[in-house]
Amino acid sequence: MAEAVSTENQTTQQTGRKVKFVITRQDKPEGSSYTEEFELPYRPGMNVISALMEIQRNPVNSGGKDTAPVCWESNCLEEVCGACSMVINGKPRQACSSLVDKLEQPITVAPMKTFPVVRDLVIDRSRMFGALKKVKAWIPIDGTYDLGPGPRMAENKRQWAYELSKCMTCGVCLEACPNVNDKTDFIGPAPLSQVRLFNAHPTGEMNAEERLDAIMGEGGIEACGNSQNCVRSCPKGIPLTTSIADLNKETNKRMFKRWLSV
Amino acid sequence: MKGFYARRLHSLLGVIPLGLFFLEHMITNFSAYEGGKESFDAGVEFLNGLPLVLVLETFFIFLPLLYHGIYGLYIAYQAKPNNAHYGNERNWRYTLQRVTGVITFIYIAWHVYDTRFQVALGNVTHEQLGGVMHNIVTNPATFVLYTIGVVAASFHFANGLWSFLVTWGITVGPRSQRVSSYICMALFVIVSIMFVLSLVAFRNMEFQDPTVAFQSIRHFIA
Ligand code: HEM
Ligand code: SF4
Ligand code: FES
Numbered sequence: 019m020a021e022a023v024s025t026e027n028q029t030t031q032q033t034g035r036k037v038k039f040v041i042t043r044q045d046k047p048e049g050s051s052y053t054e055e056f057e058l059p060y061r062p063g064m065n066v067i068s069a070l071m072e073i074q075r076n077p078v079n080s081g082g083k084d085t086a087p088v089c090w091e092s093n094c095l096e097e098v099c100g101a102c103s104m105v106i107n108g109k110p111r112q113a114c115s116s117l118v119d120k121l122e123q124p125i126t127v128a129p130m131k132t133f134p135v136v137r138d139l140v141i142d143r144s145r146m147f148g149a150l151k152k153v154k155a156w157i158p159i160d161g162t163y164d165l166g167p168g169p170r171m172a173e174n175k176r177q178w179a180y181e182l183s184k185c186m187t188c189g190v191c192l193e194a195c196p197n198v199n200d201k202t203d204f205i206g207p208a209p210l211s212q213v214r215l216f217n218a219h220p221t222g223e224m225n226a227e228e229r230l231d232a233i234m235g236e237g238g239i240e241a242c243g244n245s246q247n248c249v250r251s252c253p254k255g256i257p258l259t260t261s262i263a264d265l266n267k268e269t270n271k272r273m274f275k276r277w278l279s280v
Numbered sequence: 281m282k283g284f285y286a287r288r289l290h291s292l293l294g295v296i297p298l299g300l301f302f303l304e305h306m307i308t309n310f311s312a313y314e315g316g317k318e319s320f321d322a323g324v325e326f327l328n329g330l331p332l333v334l335v336l337e338t339f340f341i342f343l344p345l346l347y348h349g350i351y352g353l354y355i356a357y358q359a360k361p362n363n364a365h366y367g368n369e370r371n372w373r374y375t376l377q378r379v380t381g382v383i384t385f386i387y388i389a390w391h392v393y394d395t396r397f398q399v400a401l402g403n404v405t406h407e408q409l410g411g412v413m414h415n416i417v418t419n420p421a422t423f424v425l426y427t428i429g430v431v432a433a434s435f436h437f438a439n440g441l442w443s444f445l446v447t448w449g450i451t452v453g454p455r456s457q458r459v460s461s462y463i464c465m466a467l468f469v470i471v472s473i474m475f476v477l478s479l480v481a482f483r484n485m486e487f488q489d490p491t492v493a494f495q496s497i498r499h500f501i502a
Contacts, residue, residue: 108365196374199360240287243359244443245374247366259446260453267449273288 035060037118038080039069041088042128043138051135054088055080055124066106066113066127067092070139089138097253100188104139105130110193112253113139130193146187149209153232157222168221175218182215182261184254191248191258203237207248210239211261217268230265230272239265290351291447293344294440301341302437306471309478312410317486320410328406337396345388352381373439380436387429404492411489413482423479430475438468 036057044051057080058072070090077087092102095114102113105128107121118125133141159165171179185208192198192206213229216222233239239262248258308327312320330336356378363375395412398404404412417423442464445451451460481487 194362194366196360196362196371197358199358201358201360234284236283238284240284243355243374243377244370244446245366246370247362247368250366250368257454259457263446263449263452263457266447267452269284270288270449273285 037064037069038124039073040124040126041138042126043088044129044135045086045137047134047136054085060118062119064118066104066116066118066121066125067095067102069118069125070113089136089140091140098186100186100190103130103188103190103193104128105193110190110251112188112190115253130189132193132198133189141189143187143189146189146192146206146208149205150187150212152205152235153209153213154225154229155209155212155216157216157219158225159221171220179215179218182211182218182256185211185215185256186254188253190251190253194247194251196245196247197241197243202241204241205233205237207242207258207262209233210242210265211256211258214261214265226268227272230269233265234269234272239269286351288447290348290355291444293348294437295444297340298344298348299437299441302433303471306474306478310474312487313474313477313481316481316484317410321407324406324409349381349385349388353385356381373442376435377439377443380432380439383429383432384436387426387433391426391429408489408492410482410487411492413479414484414487414489415492417479417482423483426479427476430479431472434472434475435468438464438471441467 037060039056039058040053041056042051042053056069056073056078058069061068064072067090070088074087077085079085090102090104090113092114093099094101097112097115100112103110104113105111105126106113106116107126110130113127127139129135129139129141131141133143133145136142159168187208189208191208195204195206197204198206210233213233217226217229242262244259246259249256249260252258308320308323311323315322327333359375359378361375361378363371394416395409398412399406399409417426442451442457442460445460446457451457
């Protein structure tokens with residue numbers, strides 16, 4: 019009984035409880051990184067973004083010293099934009115959906131260093147957009163006249179393709195992959211899975227070979243080493259390794275077709 | 281585009297011919313355990329009786345091994361293992377595939393130096409190889425190192441077969457990849473046991489051959 023009362027107290031009013039954060043910081047892109055600790059008042063239901071907002075309101079570290087507020091990026095606050103991805107307690111994930119109640123303390127927060135760090139937790143994910151351009155992850159429908167409606171997509175195909183379309187280009191799968199690093203130019207799992215998505219589309223299919231050729235190029239599908247960390251890390255549950263294995267099959271077919279047709 | 285073909289060739293050579301040779305080698309060696317010296321010698325004689333054996337060795341073993349091995353070292357060098365943060369079993373096999381690849385490279389270089397290379401130099405004959413092996417495995421230090429070598433190679437082959445099935449788009453979905461994992465890991469256990477039993481069999485006195493002058497690297501270790 020007594021316990022039940024005390025938890026009720028905690029959730030209805032401020033308690034003296036503190037939450038401890040260890041944040042990896044970096045002042046500028048070329049700068050070196052360092053960690054800074056913060057102790058924040060606990061509030062029920064708080065997540066890593068609301069904690070960062072608290073630091074912004076009151077930028078004082080746990081030593082009591084004034085410091086520069088920690089920089090981060092966020093947008094949707096409901097795990098659909100991917101902007102707030104960072105490494106929390108060793109795992110890359112979205113800060114907005116990382117509830118403090120569910121995290122072990124002290125909570126470590128660091129940028130996803132697979133990408134260039136701009137400042138603190140802000141990273142530059144433009145390589146992901148570059149990869150989407152490289153693999154032609156779009157459907158060309160522009161013409162000089164109205165091309166009319168495209169072919170219909172079968173419902174059962176639409177259902178699994180929809181799962182692939184949930185990708186928010188957050189970069190978590192690249193961060194988790196041991197083959198995405200400065201010794202390789204591997205584009206990573208996300209853009210590969212997008213090739214499968216666009217090649218499944220009845221109109222997109224018309225350019226399927228161009229996309230396969232793109233992922234048979236430098237840093238393409240061959241750089242996958244099957245660690246399968248991506249599929250276990252993706253916040254959207256996208257079947258990345260199934261996409262990759264399926265594309266392995268498609269690129270192999272393409273390879274033989276190219277050989278036999280010259 | 282080149283990277284794609286080079287990597288597919290690396291994958292293919294890992295199974296055909298290297299994987300097939302590996303299994304053949306396992307069976308020949310295991311005959312030492314099963315049938316003793318006589319049966320092993322018969323196996324060696326059969327292999328050396330194959331037509332164009334030098335051509336077979338060069339194009340089906342030596343060159344594929346060189347290509348797969350050197351490219352494999354490069355692939356291993358490019359990896360940045362992160363098992364501390366991602367402790368799942370698949371990720372461990374990713375790292376082990378690379379580690380066992382490097383061990384296999386060193387082990388094969390040493391083993392070929394001990395055996396085939398000495399035959400090429402004329403220090404021993406094919407018929408004396410059983411005796412050479414006897415000398416190697418009766419020394420505790422080289423016996424342990426050879427055991428590590430064959431177990432590492434067995435894992436590399438069996439787990440490589442698993443990823444070969446993915447690379448060639450044969451196992452695509454999670455269920456088929458799980459089933460193939462069970463099969464390949466069972467294969468790893470079986471192949472390891474057969475190779476280790478063969479090593480044990482070569483310890484038998486019947487393989488002792490006083491005419492073998494070549495003493496392997498064991499001199500450097502002992
Ligand atoms: C000589 C030293 C060797 C080295 C350094 C080496 C290295 C490697 C590496 C790093 C991989 C991983 C490739 C990937 O996951 O994408 C690999 C795959 C493989 N290796 Fe080796 N290897 C060696 C010898 C062998 C031998 C002797 C065999 C046959 C028994 C073999 C069979 C395989 C197979 C079947 C694969 C899987 C190919 C695939 O992923 O599609 N390797 N090797
Ligand atoms: S596939 Fe998943 S982990 Fe990778 S970028 Fe898309 S949403 Fe993020
Ligand atoms: S702010 Fe959009 S995913 Fe977190």
